[in-house]
Amino acid sequence: MKSITTFLKRCISTGFRRWHSTGKLTSTSPEELAHFNALASSWWDVNGPQRILHKMNLLRMDFIYSTIREHLKLNPPDCPEEDKVYIPPYSVDLLPEPIKRQIVWEQDMRRDEILSQKKLKVLDVGCGGGILSESMARSSFVDDVMGIDLSSEVLQAAKIHQQKDPMLSENNGKLDYQLTAIEDLPKSETYDIITMFEMLEHVDYPSKVLTEGLQRLNVGGWLFLSTINRDFVSWFTTIFMGEHVLRIVPVGTHTLEKYINQQEIRDWISEDPQRLRSYEVVDTKGTVYLPAYGWKFTSNPNVGNYFMALRRVK
Amino acid sequence: MSHRDILVPDCNNCLKLTLHTHVGGKRKNRIHLQDRKITTVRKIIAVRIIWCQLIPSMIPSPILNTLKRDVVIIGGGPAGLLLLAALKTSPYLRHLLCTLIEGGSLALAKQFGVDPPKEYTNRIISLTPATASYMDLGMGCWNHLHHDRLKRYNHIIAYDDDGKIGFDMDAYMVEVINVQLALLKRLAELENGFENVWDQCKVTEIEKNGGSGSDWPIVKLSNGKSVEARLLVGCDGFNSPVRHFARIQSRGWPYDRFGVVATIKVSKPTQVAYQKFLPTGPLAILPLEGDDATIVWSLTPELSETLCAAPSEVFPHLVNAAMKLDSHELPYIYEMVKNNDNVDNVIDEIQWRLNKASVFDKYYDNTVTKVFDKSRARFPLKMSHADTYVAPRIALVGDAAHTIHPLAGQGLNLGQADVQLLVGALEKASTRGLDIGSTLALEPYVSERWPANHVMLGVCDKFHKVFGVNWGPFNAMRGFGMNTLDSLGLAKNLIVNQV
Ligand SMILES: Cc1cc2nc3c(=O)[nH]c(=O)nc-3n(C[C@H](O)[C@H](O)[C@H](O)COP(=O)(O)OP(=O)(O)OC[C@H]3O[C@@H](n4cnc5c(N)ncnc54)[C@H](O)[C@@H]3O)c2cc1C
Ligand SMILES: C[S@@+](CC[C@H](N)C(=O)[O-])C[C@H]1O[C@@H](n2cnc3c(N)ncnc32)[C@H](O)[C@@H]1O
Numbered sequence: 001m002k003s004i005t006t007f008l009k010r011c012i013s014t015g016f017r018r019w020h021s022t023g024k025l026t027s028t029s030p031e032e033l034a035h036f037n038a039l040a041s042s043w044w045d046v047n048g049p050q051r052i053l054h055k056m057n058l059l060r061m062d063f064i065y066s067t068i069r070e071h072l073k074l075n076p077p078d079c080p081e082e083d084k085v086y087i088p089p090y091s092v093d094l095l096p097e098p099i100k101r102q103i104v105w106e107q108d109m110r111r112d113e114i115l116s117q118k119k120l121k122v123l124d125v126g127c128g129g130g131i132l133s134e135s136m137a138r139s140s141f142v143d144d145v146m147g148i149d150l151s152s153e154v155l156q157a158a159k160i161h162q163q164k165d166p167m168l169s170e171n172n173g174k175l176d177y178q179l180t181a182i183e184d185l186p187k188s189e190t191y192d193i194i195t196m197f198e199m200l201e202h203v204d205y206p207s208k209v210l211t212e213g214l215q216r217l218n219v220g221g222w223l224f225l226s227t228i229n230r231d232f233v234s235w236f237t238t239i240f241m242g243e244h245v246l247r248i249v250p251v252g253t254h255t256l257e258k259y260i261n262q263q264e265i266r267d268w269i270s271e272d273p274q275r276l277r278s279y280e281v282v283d284t285k286g287t288v289y290l291p292a293y294g295w296k297f298t299s300n301p302n303v304g305n306y307f308m309a310l311r312r313v314k
Numbered sequence: 315m316s317h318r319d320i321l322v323p324d325c326n327n328c329l330k331l332t333l334h335t336h337v338g339g340k341r342k343n344r345i346h347l348q349d350r351k352i353t354t355v356r357k358i359i360a361v362r363i364i365w366c367q368l369i370p371s372m373i374p375s376p377i378l379n380t381l382k383r384d385v386v387i388i389g390g391g392p393a394g395l396l397l398l399a400a401l402k403t404s405p406y407l408r409h410l411l412c413t414l415i416e417g418g419s420l421a422l423a424k425q426f427g428v429d430p431p432k433e434y435t436n437r438i439i440s441l442t443p444a445t446a447s448y449m450d451l452g453m454g455c456w457n458h459l460h461h462d463r464l465k466r467y468n469h470i471i472a473y474d475d476d477g478k479i480g481f482d483m484d485a486y487m488v489e490v491i492n493v494q495l496a497l498l499k500r501l502a503e504l505e506n507g508f509e510n511v512w513d514q515c516k517v518t519e520i521e522k523n524g525g526s527g528s529d530w531p532i533v534k535l536s537n538g539k540s541v542e543a544r545l546l547v548g549c550d551g552f553n554s555p556v557r558h559f560a561r562i563q564s565r566g567w568p569y570d571r572f573g574v575v576a577t578i579k580v581s582k583p584t585q586v587a588y589q590k591f592l593p594t595g596p597l598a599i600l601p602l603e604g605d606d607a608t609i610v611w612s613l614t615p616e617l618s619e620t621l622c623a624a625p626s627e628v629f630p631h632l633v634n635a636a637m638k639l640d641s642h643e644l645p646y647i648y649e650m651v652k653n654n655d656n657v658d659n660v661i662d663e664i665q666w667r668l669n670k671a672s673v674f675d676k677y678y679d680n681t682v683t684k685v686f687d688k689s690r691a692r693f694p695l696k697m698s699h700a701d702t703y704v705a706p707r708i709a710l711v712g713d714a715a716h717t718i719h720p721l722a723g724q725g726l727n728l729g730q731a732d733v734q735l736l737v738g739a740l741e742k743a744s745t746r747g748l749d750i751g752s753t754l755a756l757e758p759y760v761s762e763r764w765p766a767n768h769v770m771l772g773v774c775d776k777f778h779k780v781f782g783v784n785w786g787p788f789n790a791m792r793g794f795g796m797n798t799l800d801s802l803g804l805a806k807n808l809i810v811n812q813v
Contacts, residue, residue, distance in 0.1 A: 046754055054754055061746035112405060135747030140409075163527055165544075165749060166382060 032202050033151050035252050036128065040153035043129030044161045049250045050129070052289060053198065056226070057131045059287060059295040060197060060307060064224050067283060067309045068141070068193075072114050074107060085110045119143035120192040125182050125213060126150075126199025130158030130175075136193070137168055137175035147177045148185070155179055182212040190218045196225040201258045207268060214279055217312040226287070226307045230259035248291065262306050269310070283309045383413045384750065386533055386543035388517055388556050390416025392439075392490055393712025393729040394549030395497035398511070399453050400733055402504040406741040410750075412506075413541060415533070417516040423494035430460060430492075434577040436689045437490040438608045440600065440723035445730040446486055452734070455500035464488050465602045467585050473677040474591040475641050485587075485723065487600050487608065493726070512537075520546070520559040530751070531559065531707055545751040547709045547736075549729075552698065554714035560705040566698030569719070571595050572618035574611040577689035578630060581605070581681040588678050592641050595695075599637070599682070600723075607682075609633060612719075618692045620652050627657055629690070630682040631664045637678040639667055695719060699771050703764060704756035709736055716767050728767055735763045 042048040075084040085106050092100045118141040124133040127147030137145040149155050155177050162168045168175050194213045200206040206227075213223050243251045262284050269275050286298035287305045298304070385401060387394045398414045401407045441449075450456035465487040471480040501507035516536040523530050523542065530542040548556025557564060571594065583605050589598040595612025602608055611633075613621060621632060628651065635647055647667075650660050698717050703710045712729030736759045743755030750756075 046752065058746055058748075058754065061748075065745055134749075138747040138749070139745075164529065166528075 028150055028203050031252075035250075036151045036202075037153040039250060040129065040151070040157040043131075043154060043157045050131070052248050053128075053131055055289070055294040056198070056287075057135060059297070060132065060224070060226060061135050063285065063307045063309070064136075064193070064195075064222075065139075067224075068222065069111050069115060071282070071311075072111055074110050074114070115141045121190075122146070122193045122195070123148070123182075123185075123191040123213075123216065125194060125196045125209070126202070127158060127177065128154050128198075130161060130177065132195055132197055133158065133175060133177070134162065134165070134168060136195070142193075143174065145175045147175070148180050148182060149177070150179070150181060152179050182209060182216075185216070187215065190216050190221070192218050192221045194221070194223045196223070196227075198226055200225060200227040200260055201254065203258075206258075206260055210265070210268075214275070214310070214312065219312055219314060221312050222282075223310040223312075224307065225310075226305065228254070228259045228305050229261045229302060231261070231303060248289075262301050262308060265308060278312055278314045280311050280313050281308060282311050283307075380532070380540045380542060381413075382411075382530070382542045382544075384410040384544045385412040385547060386541050386545070387412065387414040387547045387549055388533070388554075389549035389551060389712075389714070390414055390418070390420055390494070390511065390513055391549060391551060391712065392493045392497070392726050393714075393733060394547075395494055395501070395511075396449075396453070396730060397547060397549060397711060397733045397736070399455060399497050399500050399504070399507065400737045401740075402501065402507045403453055404737060404741055406744045407737065408505070411510075413510045413512065415515050415517060415535065415541075416511070416513040417536075418513065420494065420498060420511065420513040423491050423498055426489075426491050426495045427458075427460060427499065430463060433686050434463075434602060434606060434608065434689065435489050435491050436575050436577060436608075436691050438487055438575075438577070438600070438602070439490055439493075439726045441486040441488055441493075441730075442724075442727045443484050445727045448730055448734060449496070453500060455496045458496035458499040459488065460492050460495060462603065463492050467587050467601050469586045470589060471586060471677065472589045472591070478677050483587075487602055490726075517550075517555055520555060529707065543707065543751070544749065545707055545709065545740075545756075547711055548714040549711045550714050552696075552713045552717045554710060556708060557700060557710055557714055560708040560710075562700050562702055562705060562708075562710065564698045564700045566696050566717075568694065568696045569595075569612075570615065571612045571695045572615050572692045573695050574613055574618050574622055574690065574692045575609065576611075576629070576691075577602070577606060577608050577686045578633065578682050579605050579684040579686075580607050581683055584680060588637065588680075590637055590678070592636060592644070597633070597636050598723075599633070599678075599680075605683075611636070612695060613692075615694075617648060620648060622690050622692050624651050625657050626685055626687045628660050629685045631661050633682045633685075634668065635664045637682075639671055643667055643671075697771055699768060703732075703760045704753060706753055707751040709756055709759065711736060716771060718771055724770060728770060731766070732759075732763055735759050 039049060043050050045051075046054045074087060086103055087107070088095065088103065092103055095103070120142050122133075122136045122142055122145040124130075124136065124145060124147040127133045127149050128151075130147050133145050133147035136142050147155075147158060149158075158177050162175055162177075194217060196209065196213060200209065203209050210223075210225075217223060243249055243253060266281050266284075269279055269281060284301040285307050286301040286303055287295050287307060288298050289295050289305070301308075387398055394414055394416070398412060401410060401412055446456065449459075466484070467487065468482060468484050469480060470483045471478060473479070498508070498511070501511065512535075517533055518536050519534040521532045521534065523532055528542065530544055531546050533541045533543060533546065535541070546556060548554045548560075550556055554564075578599075580599070584601050587598065587600045589596050592612075594614055594617065597611040598609060600608050600610070611618075611621075621629070624632060632647070632651070636644060647660065647664060650663060696717060697719055700710055700715045703715045711732045713725065715732060716728060718724050718728065736756075739756060739759040739762075740750050742758065743750050743752075746755075748755040
């Protein structure tokens, strides 16, 4: 037990230092890359080593979809008075049930309508084999997806898999992959959605990667990420149980010292007045993997895995 | 040459384009579609041709006849048509390219709307309120039913030699062909609903995709065409070719019983359904419009043959005898029928026995007066349940997934619930951007639906065993009267309340 505690202490202190340090941009260590290269061939086997990512993808697509949907402007400024949907100035829960249902239904219809007209541009950073990139490319509100990664093997797996679905391979090139670091993409290329799922814990300088991402957001655009809090629960569930006992994730996938607490991201945003003015952490949700069930949201975003939605407000 | 040229459908132009793009050294053949609706098929053909030119060893044989579809539904029975209408109604799924393939002809169903045959067709099923409400509010096809041929009943009386129970149960009796008609009419209203129903077209073979690229199954049809399916749904009945292709085991309990169905006339119209439990199994009389009614009668194989072949003057009396006499009196009568005894003798014998026995009149207080002769049919009864309903790019729905004892009148209602949950799973999958043919998309369907169906199948199976098998302990239990049925209250509630 003692050794675990010292191990944890060491990890936490080095992790914290790393989060604030500066240096080379969004690099990833050769060991990390070798690890993902080795996983490339089985990436799309939904019952294989990446099953847990495939299952997580269900929940994160729900997260992305519902976050975007909830924050749509239902009555845009140029909307004529008679076309406006009613938005009560107080909670709809206070209204009688049938009226509430009618209002909610109308708002839902309007959301579907607005969403179906969107043509969003997406950048999936650390796309791996393209689990999320493909899902985004199939979404009706998305027009263009670029997946980037530093591992050529996983990108190869992504491209091969893309060819299997005519909707992705023949659809005017809606989905593209590129072997590049985010900072090497032109700054002039901006996006409506940037995703960094399960990748910040693998990079050496996560704040750099985040900065590069936030800078490429259109106003009103979203950055969605998922990673892991650096705490005992995380170590216990992801490394000890996940890798060594249950073997649901390949050994070597995680390094505790690279985990980032969700509060650290919030603090990092507030730290800088310029950042604070432009970006907002809209939502953070804790998530947990239950072997027989899959992923579900928890009530505490400070423990274990979490999803986060940031938005460029200005 | 511009990209647009690829829209020209004939083969030569496509080949020209191929050569052109090849010579031009372009690696990616991007095709810009001007009009999605009409050109997708051509686009696919064109892409295949291009691809084949580049990799000649991979030419699939009937290139020009292979189409790609998001959903291919095999079977134009109620389950298949319901599924297609549900897909085309869903705001999240209506954009999918779907094709339904039916081996038989749907012309009769269409004709039924204009000019239904005077006599009832012999596949008559019951619909629960849940199914009715789904067809109405969920699908908007309830109004398209031929309402003169739709009967609502609200009470069931079930009894045997020793006792009876009655319970309220709302349901509709309707011909399968009427349901098909309503769905076909609904499909005609929906965009791209109707054109893609191909009837008189049989599935001759289903193949795995040999190419290294796609894993979509290829369905070969009797009209020479082939269709590749992102998701292949078997709504193809109890002997499902799709289930066989997917190598999904279906475990069954054959009952050594046959069901005999017939349309009859009774002396007075009623809103009540009757079910009598006989040693061979249940005999149900379900009301239709006016003084019409339909029966489902579970019998041993031998008896079913005898009774199906019995003269049509005798048959109504046989039904009355079975409904009203003590069951131990029946074998003697059946023996007479089997020995081709004189028709009048048989009728007299039955009449004589009915006159002295009045006790069952209080259970079945009606009289069968006539059978529509062409309506009599027999079929083997069995219960079966597939081990799973999904495999990569495969889903099973309706009788393809499960067949149930007709006793509970649940066959189609289970199929309706399957459709509702499958569509729910596909809607969810589509907002999650999943490939709707992947097991990730389909798993929620089987995990919700399979256990519910299994309970229902098990309950009906127990009913059959308790009331339909001539086996000592069960008979002894039945000796305690219909209390056994009441003690199966749980089972009753399940049947009444589920779906
Ligand atoms: C006598 C009887 C009484 C019943 N009573 C009731 C009742 O009271 N209540 C109730 O709810 N249910 C009842 N059922 C069950 C009910 O009829 C079925 O559950 C229902 O029809 C199932 O619908 P389905 O669409 O799944 O299958 P089906 O109706 O069997 O349809 C399958 C379709 O697939 C087509 N097909 C099969 N193979 C191929 C192929 N290779 N190529 C192309 N097409 C193919 C067939 O032509 C058919 O049209 C009864 C069944 C029977 C037989
Ligand atoms: C656990 S995988 C997650 C893949 C994908 N985002 C998903 O969740 O499905 C992490 C991926 O991030 C990639 N990666 C690590 N560091 C990166 C960096 N600095 N820039 C881009 N990709 C990186 C790895 O190669 C690997 O494919």
